[in-house]
Amino acid sequence: MLGRPPQVIITDQCRTLQTAVADVFPRASHCLCLPRIMEKVPEKLGELYEYESIRMALHNAVYYSLRPEEFEATWEDMIHHYGIGDHMWLQMLYEDRRRWVPVYLKETFLAGMLPTRPNEVVDSFFRGYLDRHTSLKEFLDKYDQALQANHQLEVLADMESRNSGFMIKSRCYFELPLAKLYTNIILRKFEQEVEGMYSCFSTRQINAEGQVITYMVREQTEVDGNRRETRDFEVLYNATQMEVLCVCGLFNFKGYLCRHALSVLHQNGIEEIPPQYILSRWRKDINRSYVLNHDHSGIDVNNPVHRYDHLYKCIMQVVEEGRKSEVRYKETVQALDRILSKLNLV
Template identity: 40%
Template sequence: MIFSSIDELTEYYKRYGQSMGFGVTKRSSKNGDDGKKYFTLACSRGTKYVSKSKNLLKPNPITKTQCKARLNGCIGLDGTVTISRIVLEHNHDLSPTKARYFRSSKKLEPHLKKRLKLNDQAGINVSRNYRSLVIEAGGYENLTFGEKDCRNYIDKVRRLRLGTGDADAIQNYFVRMQKQNSQFYYVVDIDDNSRLRNVFWVDARCRAAYEYFGEVVTFDTTYLTNKYDMPFAPFVGVNHHGQSVLLGCALLSNEDTETFTWLFSTWLDSMHGRTPNAIITDQDKAMKNAIEVVFPKARHRWCLWHIMKKVPEKLGRRSDYESIKELLHDVVYDSLSKSDFMEKWEKMIEDFKLQDNEWLKGLFDERNRWVPVFLRDTFWAGMSTTQRSESMNSFFDGYVNSKTTLKQFVEQYDNALRDKIEKENLADFGSFNTSIACLSHYGFESQFQKAFTNAKFKEFQDEVAAMIHCHTFIERLDGLNSIYSVIESKKKFDKIYDILFKVSFNEKDFEIQCMCCLFQFKGILCRHILCVLKLTGKTESIPSYYIFSQWRKDIRRRHTHIKCGFDHFVGNVELQRVDKACAAFYEVASKVINSDHDFLKMMNWIKDIKDEFASKETSPANIVEEDGSEQNQVTKILDPVKT
């Protein structure tokens, strides 16, 4: 038989499969040496079943039976399609009455798509929407699709659509927030039909926090992709307590290079053009392209967890999978140097004959983006994954759910952020009001105890405690420049083994560096450097440049004095005036007062202003008595606004 196009043949074979009672799938396609294109359409129950279940006691249903029924076709040089071979026999039962459930038989006609769209806009839920189509068709058996197909289509439509009410509400909310604080920043992106497409916003406090915590940023879009109409895309940093801090967020309609480029550029504008030194994302080509355009100088790291999670999928079918997996973990996590990684990687590829594995080839070519030993010379705030973004996402779980509308989501953002700020304030109080007892008598531990927040001092103490597992000796002494060897004993799989670390120390300039690069990576001195300081007797104090400023508790950070644009200011002009005055005064106090003379001048000016205001008589209409009522005005208390 000859057909005019591959689509015509595919539809013909699908109709044949539906009449006989089997599903159809496209199996393969390749270009021949003769210039023709060859392809195969086959029974959906073909190929061999491979179990992907992680629990042997709960196996997945088996659909594959290695059925040989298939159709081979060829696209000629003139564009016509010819059937070259066909196998009609199946090795399983056929049922025409059940054929409508096969994926290849499902089809949603354009006029039905329009009906579903209109009914959804009218507020009719998917179940009722689908049942009306069933009744109209005269029964389920007369439809070529199921309720799940309707739900998937409507979800796709909603992703690109925001109702007028939602769009207006979001716009009004943003305008209101900006009136309360001019530093509230938002951008609404619309398409050619004036439909809302993407939304980005960041409040004044988050923008100020970026000044201190914007060196390393994680960005992730996986949280809301399947639960909500639009993916939620937060920019997240790490504060001085090691907590996640929000640095802006967006709701997106697409996840392509154009959308990410728009978002990154918008976010950069909101942060006064200051790019982060490093950014962590998942292994997404669109994100990579956008980052290269907008943040060309930033170090871009792929989430290590997302990459290692793909190992079972990419290599799990091999009989020697467990051995490869164990060796791959050793190569990735336990390589001490770049040369060590290269040597182990090459040995793994050769021993298991993985030269033709395209996935591993691609990872090796991009090793500078994900292998820890290639990245530890850069400050990442101790992060190797987008877990920060995911933890920020989970923080919103108590405020939004699968039924939350977009305008509700934007408003609930305020409530969630308020809790986040309270947690930071509590941690600030904890570091102010309490201290963690030192483990040793070394002066440098006391120095870090006074400088670091409690959470970060605990991490430093972990290094102090681990000194017990280290043995230090001088390898080479060259004047004031010395090389020390630190042998650390570690336990793995109930076995104890030793690892050698080299530490260089210039006593004149007090420059000390370890090959583990923990200080560069995390901002905390490692156990190996502490051992060298102990051996050389430099235990009383260390230079301040080794006390990483991002972890200090004695720094006054501007963002902690900025009120967020929460709606409790709405309609309260007095609170708005007080907030603006406090913000203006703090700017003067933090940037202008640099001496006792400036301080006295400012205090005298404040005293004069207070005396001037005190001399003015207050209007009787605004005098509030002890019971809280006003003498000349009665205000009716209304019900809360319904959500």
């Protein structure tokens, strides 16, 4: 984190944790893990009369509400219809709704770390390293092991993205420039949104206020895995600022534009994604800021990840020293030029 506090913290639902996070990281957005909450539904609600209908009503309220007022109305209807207003767990969930229901998290950048769709899975960072019986001492050791292992996987993935081409299915003009910028993993995810444009069968302007034009994009969406439903998504578009904002909130949830926003850009003849929607964190030409802690004895010179990490650590020390004065800066630049000249001759 380079000394910076986290912007978002995701935990299980726990009052003690909420108090601790608010105390230690007061500026962070504290979110609750939606999948863990939904996993508890059978345990917490399974004995209720008409459980299956209640489960479906809760599922629809959580995953398919596009606006807070829509969620509120659906939730209230569920509570009154099934007479479960006195259920303590549901009351606690409703009190915490702004921390876990996707419709309230659209202003929070989550970078794909919190699943917001049914059956969506995000691999645990610590899978295979930690369990509920891990002691505090073991946690500190295994945390470091997990961190290094995941960073190595990320570096290897970046190298693969740089050195191997990505086969684009659709040949859509939105994808062609991004194939040179995005990592392969993000391209695969973004490709799903490009393909999803074909399920958006109607994009029409419904309002214009100053420079902002409001569009309604109609899409055939899959609901519950076996039936399709027509839904309307409101998209705001500012041609002057090249800004596009969809009510589905996918950009903040995942870090790339949704099919509805792409449909509006397409309608306006825009053939490339505006640069502010191409995040550095997904680019394969950006060097990552983390550094693994390899000392000289632990470096495998045959391992390109080890070589990269050790050189990066060394050069960052040079940068820190070189920035301290004008004289040091000039000496550093001259020394680096000499090194580059030698390397180019090898």
